[in-house]
Amino acid sequence: MKYRKLGNSGLKVSELGLGSWLTYGTATEAETAQACIHKAYELGINFFDTANAYNNGEAEKVMGGALRAYTRSSYVLATKLFFPMGSGPNDRGLSRKHIMEQCEASLKRLGTDYIDLYQCHRFDSDTPVEETLRALDDLTAQGKVLYTGISEWSAEQITDASRISKELNLRPLISNQPIYNMFERYIEQGVVQASEQAGMGQVVFSPLAQGVLTGKYKPGQAAPAGSRAANEKTNGVINSYLREDVLQVTQKLEQLAGTVDATLSQLALAWVLRQPNISSAIIGSSRPAQIVENIKAVDLVLTDELLAQVENILAEVKDFAPAR
Numbered sequence: 559m560k561y562r563k564l565g566n567s568g569l570k571v572s573e574l575g576l577g578s579w580l581t582y583g584t585a586t587e588a589e590t591a592q593a594c595i596h597k598a599y600e601l602g603i604n605f606f607d608t609a610n611a612y613n614n615g616e617a618e619k620v621m622g623g624a625l626r627a628y629t630r631s632s633y634v635l636a637t638k639l640f641f642p643m644g645s646g647p648n649d650r651g652l653s654r655k656h657i658m659e660q661c662e663a664s665l666k667r668l669g670t671d672y673i674d675l676y677q678c679h680r681f682d683s684d685t686p687v688e689e690t691l692r693a694l695d696d697l698t699a700q701g702k703v704l705y706t707g708i709s710e711w712s713a714e715q716i717t718d719a720s721r722i723s724k725e726l727n728l729r730p731l732i733s734n735q736p737i738y739n740m741f742e743r744y745i746e747q748g749v750v751q752a753s754e755q756a757g758m759g760q761v762v763f764s765p766l767a768q769g770v771l772t773g774k775y776k777p778g779q780a781a782p783a784g785s786r787a788a789n790e791k792t793n794g795v796i797n798s799y800l801r802e803d804v805l806q807v808t809q810k811l812e813q814l815a816g817t818v819d820a821t822l823s824q825l826a827l828a829w830v831l832r833q834p835n836i837s838s839a840i841i842g843s844s845r846p847a848q849i850v851e852n853i854k855a856v857d858l859v860l861t862d863e864l865l866a867q868v869e870n871i872l873a874e875v876k877d878f879a880p881a882r
Contacts, residue, residue: 559602560856562837565732566757569674569705571634573831573856575605576849577763577840578617588620590844595624597846599633601853605838607735607761608668609638609679610660615667622668630670636761637664638709638735640679652682654693661697676703677735681711687719688726695728707733707758713748720756730757733837738762740771740811740826740868741804741878750835759837762830766841770799771826773812777805803875810871820858827855829868 561570576598578591595606608621618637625633639660642650650656664673676697678690697703708716708731716734723730734753736745738760745760753760766772808822815825830839843849860868 564837565759567705567732569634571605571838572603573838574603574853575607575761575838575840576603577607577842578612578621579842591620592624593846594843594849595621597849599628601849604633606633607636607840610643610664611641618664618667622670626669634674635668635670636675636677637673638677638679640682652678652685652690654689657693661702665702672701673703675705675707675733677707677709679709681715688722691719691723691728698729705732707731707735709735713752716752716756732758733761734758735761735763737764738830739765739767740829740872741767741875754835760835761838761840762836763840765830765839766823766826767799770804770808771822773808773822775800775805777802777809807871807875814867814871818864821851823852824855824858827852828858828860832860
């Protein structure tokens with residue numbers, strides 16, 4: 559495994575991280591999830607990402623339970639807050655009240671004394687950014703959180719938050735967690751630049767486009783049994799990728815990957831990691847074998863010629879705008 563600094567901080571995270579959005583606590587049984595976490599750790603992954611809203615806290619419990627087998631200082635544990643955790647008017651968002659209460663709740667579910675990276679899962683237009691940033695800074699001062707970040711904020715919101723932090727002499731945000739893969743590339747248009755100027759690194763999710771960039775889904779064929787697209791609990795997002803033009807392009811990309819003795823998933827992950835501002839690509843896994851395959855991407859070198867071939871193939875997909 560290889561490691562990169564997270565933004566301008568001194569924190570180093572593995573180039574591949576393990577996430578738990580659509581698997582742990584939902585479609586994947588706890589025993590299998592734990593096996594995936596243990597395999598990831600064994601192979602050098604030190605960055606583990608979850609969120610309080612993933613299956614209403616169950617994903618945090620599974621991940622925290624599995625990681626308790628290891629020395630706490632040996633891994634970076636990240637979680638998030640924003641989405642509703644109850645029916646009350648203050649059970650959501652980024653108010654000071656919700657941040658303080660949900661940090662305590664996440665600590666209990668994770669079974670730990672501190673969270674390495676605490677992230678704002680989305681931007682909260684109902685709460686002043688200053689209030690959110692002060693609350694995060696207080697949690698850091700208390701030692702309950704070591705670093706803070708955001709997820710899916712716009713370039714303008716990132717720039718504004720950085721300015722406010724500097725004006726108030728608050729500890730800076732160090733990361734942004736956006737979606738990023740060969741088909742969804744919006745962060746290239748401003749977000750990466752704003753993040754670099756703010757000293758933030760990207761920890762991207764869905765680098766394999768919900769599994770489409772593994773090549774398992776074929777044009778004109780039904781989704782394989784047991785796959786994410788075949789599961790009613792997890793197919794809501796992936797369905798937007800299951801277009802004929804997208805699937806035809808994945809076939810061409812898979813053939814291209816074969817010319818460098820790589821799988822499509824390894825090519826897709828290495829393509830994401832070509833960006834220097836990306837600190838880690840967060841993969842999901844329902845089987846330990848998937849992690850074993852994906853981890854080889856960190857050693858795959860992509861030449862300028864190969865990258866140009868990738869761009870030529872991707873140009874065949876027009877107007878891709880899935881629901882997020």
